[in-house]
Amino acid sequence: MTTVQDSPTAAGSGANASQNFKAKQRSEAVVPPERVSAAVTAVLQGVHTAIREHQVTYPEFQAAKAWLMEVGEVGEWPLFMDVFVEHVVEEVAASSQRGTKGTIEGPYYLPDQVRLASRCELPHRPDEKGTPLVLSGQVRDLDGTPLAGAEVDIWHADADGYYSGFAPHLPDGNLRGVVVTDGSGRFEIRTVQPAPYQIPTDGPTGKLIEAAGWHPWRPAHLHLMVRADGHRTITTQLYFAGGEWLESDVAEATKPELILDPVDDGTGVRRATYDFELEPA
Ligand code: MBD
Ligand code: FE
Numbered sequence: 246m247t248t249v250q251d252s253p254t255a256a257g258s259g260a261n262a263s264q265n266f267k268a269k270q271r272s273e274a275v276v277p278p279e280r281v282s283a284a285v286t287a288v289l290q291g292v293h294t295a296i297r298e299h300q301v302t303y304p305e306f307q308a309a310k311a312w313l314m315e316v317g318e319v320g321e322w323p324l325f326m327d328v329f330v331e332h333v334v335e336e337v338a339a340s341s342q343r344g345t346k347g348t349i350e351g352p353y354y355l356p357d358q359v360r361l362a363s364r365c366e367l368p369h370r371p372d373e374k375g376t377p378l379v380l381s382g383q384v385r386d387l388d389g390t391p392l393a394g395a396e397v398d399i400w401h402a403d404a405d406g407y408y409s410g411f412a413p414h415l416p417d418g419n420l421r422g423v424v425v426t427d428g429s430g431r432f433e434i435r436t437v438q439p440a441p442y443q444i445p446t447d448g449p450t451g452k453l454i455e456a457a458g459w460h461p462w463r464p465a466h467l468h469l470m471v472r473a474d475g476h477r478t479i480t481t482q483l484y485f486a487g488g489e490w491l492e493s494d495v496a497e498a499t500k501p502e503l504i505l506d507p508v509d510d511g512t513g514v515r516r517a518t519y520d521f522e523l524e525p526a
Pocket of ligand 1: 324327328349350351352353442463496498
């Protein structure tokens with residue numbers, strides 16, 4: 246029987262995302278006072294400017310406070326920050342990164358997933374819905390040297406747009422795995438086509454989006470973190486040509502270099518290739 250607790254809620258996924266974030270945030274970054282002052286002054290000046298330019302009223306100011314409180318109570322800060330802010334932090338980081346393009350990590354990465362051989366199928370439910378999808382490719386150094394034993398850590402939403410670990414009806418580890426490349430740096434991962442992701446409409450982030458008349462969608466995507474000894478880890482996502490919301494990702498995290506164009510192999514399996522190039526650490 247399906248109970249209320251079994252269906253995904255904003256509070257459920259938000260609480261899990263907040264807990265997960267706190268667990269991996271082992272130590273506070275040490276930021277010198279000059280830098281704290283410069284960045285926070287700029288942020289506050291932006292807020293002050295918005296209030297003056299838009300003649301924000303007391304009721305609007307109080308509504309904003311109530312909304313900020315709710316984001317914390319429901320645990321949606323990881324979601325909000327990664328959707329609306331992370332893409333600019335990534336843009337700054339990307340300016341000193343060579344090789345395959347990165348993009349935002351988002352709030353739904355979970356470490357320590359099952360390790361899988363270079364040719365593998367991601368863990369899934371026996372009745373997992375969705376069009377079969379095979380992603381194959383090679384991990385290389387910038388000079389073209391294949392990287393054997395590299396890790397392709399992959400996670401993605403299911404055919405309904407939900408992530409395991411953040412939706413109570415999904416088994417732990419579903420559609421997540423750490424794939425280890427073979428002697429020539431190659432991998433071949435069988436999974437299912439993910440659906441576009443919709444920001445939960447029942448939480449404060451979704452309510453803000455609705456109140457502003459925006460849309461809550463991200464295009465369908467695969468998340469990847471690619472690691473190899475002596476190389477800089479790349480965190481990225483791969484999208485699908487022709488997919489809905491590609492041109493209007495709410496998280497502004499698409500890049501033209503990150504779009505797959507899978508082809509049906511004649512058996513109903515969609516196949517795509519993507520090679521990753523990592524720079525030296
Ligand atoms: C996602 O699936 C995601 O990738 C990001 C960046 C934000 C919210 C949900
Ligand atoms: Fe995602």
